[in-house]
Amino acid sequence: MEFPLNTSKETDPGIASASHARPIWSKLPESSLNGHTLSIAFSTVGNGLLIRGENVRFSQRLSATGAIAVAAVGVMVLSGGAPANAAPGDASARGVVVDLSASVLGLPVITADVVIGTATAPAGGGTDSDTALAITIPGALGVTASGTVVEVSATRGDTASSANAEIADLALGVLGTSVIDADVITAAVACPQVGAQTADTTFVGLELFGEPVELLPNTPGVTASAAVTVAGLTGASLNVTLTNVETVTADGATAIAVQATIRLTGTIVGGPLLDIPVGSVILAEARCERPLQSTPTPTATPTQPTPSPTQPTAPPTGDPTQPPPAPTASPTLPVTGGSAANLWWFFGTGLVMVIAGTTARLISRRSRASIDA
DSSP, X not given: OOOOBOOSOOOOGGGTXXXXXXXXXXXXXXXXXXXXXXXXXXXXXXXXXXXXXXXXXXXXXXXXXXXXXXXXHHHHHHOOOOOOSSOTTOXXXXXXXXXXXXXXXXXXXXXXXXXXXXXXXXXXXXXXXXXXXXOOOTTOBSEEEEEEEEEEEEEEOSSEEEEEEEEXXXXXXXXXEEEEEEEEEEEEEEXXXXXXXXXXXXXXXXXETTXXXXXXXXXXXXXEXXXXXXXXXXXXXXXXXXXXXXXXXXXXEEEEEXXXXXXXXXXXXXXXEEEEEEEEEEEEEEEEEOOOOOOOOOOOOOOOXXXXXXXXXXXXXXXXXXXXXXXXXXXXXXXXXXXXXXXXXXXXXXXXXXXXXXXXXXXXXXXXXXXXX
8 A cells, every 4th residue: 555745844843853854654544443533643763663642542542442342242252141059840858967166275176067868859850869877977076966867858750849858866965965856857848840839847856955845937946055064164055046947939948847056155264255156957958949841842734835926027128238237336334233243243343453552552662662772
């Protein structure tokens, strides 16, 4: 491409004193870039090109705008809805879940972490279950447990999902004190495809610190405490709250027969009063989600094609001796919208802007370096 030469005697003020200054080039032909007109003036110095200061700033803005466009496309491509934790038709059950830990003066006094009895409905449908599991906590410190997880079961079907858990002869002790005892504890949920979701729990012989208790679903529960002996503490006691959960929604159900929250309080000798969160214990838990209704596939009815009447061919118009007129060229313009082609057009435009701005800045730096040299 040739550039017309400006024959005026005007020189760039920044290089007016240079003996080798040459005439200034006129502006480059205007080029359309995303609806904006870009005109950059160059001054020739030696064998290099020096971009004017105002255009250096413009090239920086050009690069930044292009980078934003490219980043925006990346965000649109990568963004998406996160999958839900529970999917339609899911079902699961757990027997005993113990998560307890506490330390006093840097020394552990309570440690127990175990899950006894788990079942998860197979993704392809069917039942997962486990039975007759002994309740023990290997490696526990300050915690004892006995009893049996009679059964945990979870089922996924085409028209319903369900789960249940049952515990018998439970005895849980912490720091040498009997905390929870029960003859039978159960939790069960059912999630039919059509109809109400259900959650149920039962207790037989449930006791807290040796006293019978009755839990009502979805209430603050029952709280009690008992004195215990802990090295380094005076007036130490365990504070335990038992709650019961039975919740249903339009798409699922949850049942937790007993959920115990335990805290340890006491006063350090010659020090402050401590209130230490110890952890929680879950006894018999079941969850399920309603399966989605299958949508019947419509049967296509074959249709006969309707013959269309034959239209007579119109005689050609115009002078057959004259050559046909040349087709009129129409400019191709970017079309706005949400299609993938428009997205890539936007990406390409942004990338071109980044390259153009970066190239201009590199030319400027090299030109300045040659002047300094």
